[in-house]
Amino acid sequence: MSGPSLYSFADVDSLAQQLRQYVLNSQNAAVSRHGNFRMAVSGGSLPNTLAKALLTKGDGSSEDTPLFSKWEIFFADERAVPLDHPDSNYRLIKDELLDKIPSALGSPTVHTIDAERVKTGSADELADLYQEDLKRSFAAKDSIKVPTFDLILLGVGPDGHTCSLFPGHPQLREKDAWVVGITDSPKPPPKRITLTLPVVAQAVNIAFVATGGGKQDILRKIFDTEEGSSLPSGLVNVEAGEKVSWFADNAATEGVSFPKRSSL
Template identity: 65%
Template sequence: MPGKQPNLFAFNDVDALAPALRSYLITCQNAGLTRHEAFKVAVSGGSLPKTLAKALLADPKSAEDTIKFDKWEIFFADERAVPLDHEDSNYGLLKKELLDKIPAELGQPTIHPIDTQYLDDTQELADQYEKLLVNSFAKGDSVKLPIFDLLLLGSGPDGHTCSLFPGHPLLRETDAWVAPIEDSPKPPPRRITLTLPVVTHAVKVAFVATGGGKKEIMKEIFEQGNGLPCALVNEATGERCSWFVDNAAVEGVSFPRRGFL
């Protein structure tokens, strides 16, 4: 692994995890604002938006404990080729769990959903989302990869993250920033996703994984790796990667936990 190993932070439950995640998010936010007066973050779906809401909508405990939503630019680490109000939409899920609940006085983030006029052509859908990233990250310059301030990801029970699945040819994609997938082993089959080089190029990567149903795959990710997408991210990002988990998700996993300061 480059440098050091990923940080594994384990908590008794989600209620204990959320304040630590909030603190981490504020640190990443402030670093992003120092770099370029914006906080560019990509999020995935699953159970992540609900945990994010618990962390981000909590009452601040001090002047420093401030979420500056009006400085946030939220992109999607992956998205399903469905309308934005569809039950499978990651945008729709984030809107329901978090965005609709942000009090007006806290400011509103800038959201970058997919362009739904291209739902019938996943390649074009991916190309258009990549153009959006180019406009945001390149601004006329030639850059090899976009550098997100933070990627907020989950882990599937098979070790997938974003819409990057174990053993899928898409794991070998090195040119595209955003790629289509037509044969996702998890429904719905048609999606777009950030590619592995984009994910591993981020300043910081944070995974949130909770529940006893995750412990077998967590054991495999942290003990064997086996080329699982989550393990590939760990290996490529090292200490830039942090895992926020509950104890149930890492029961029996032999990997050193770190105390969260």
């Protein structure tokens, strides 16, 4: 298996333009394959970039039109907070993207964490409930080993974490569960759920979005050092290889030796 692709663009607007093409290519292939488009997203700055990509006016062709009514949006990770809380990834994508989709384009089906159990349930209970939701959408867990998302969109933290899979945490070694709970996230809030590495690596397409000079050090580590391949984001590169695309701006990739591309 060959390795990931690293795309580097002059600015976030150029990145968003190419990300739009990438997401819609994934959408169109998925709808042709099985009639809908199942994707998982993370939080951070990603929802803003995704909105910039998808809410710009396209060329009017069917290939360049988001078919939101055929989308099922899941969360690659989520914080165990109420859905209207500022830390909620759902709240972030709702504010940045969902509330701004023109009604003519339809509405995605969105799979949130259990809003009631957030108040009383443990991280493990929330993870189990979200895994049950995945089973209803993909298949019973005893009939498939791992669900196959059409696309997973991820960010990368300065420590190399992605989803809520953090360096050195035991959840990174999980092989069987699809979703796991976390109670000791080094970033607040500490209580979260996350997809596991086998689920991320199984996706048809996986894309990271990393922008700004603050990402330089971690991108150099992930792409140019042996140590980087053992970080969570580096492990996605190792496990999923050519299925992984990184969308970065030039500020984030400055000094990275790994070969960069400027267009899809």
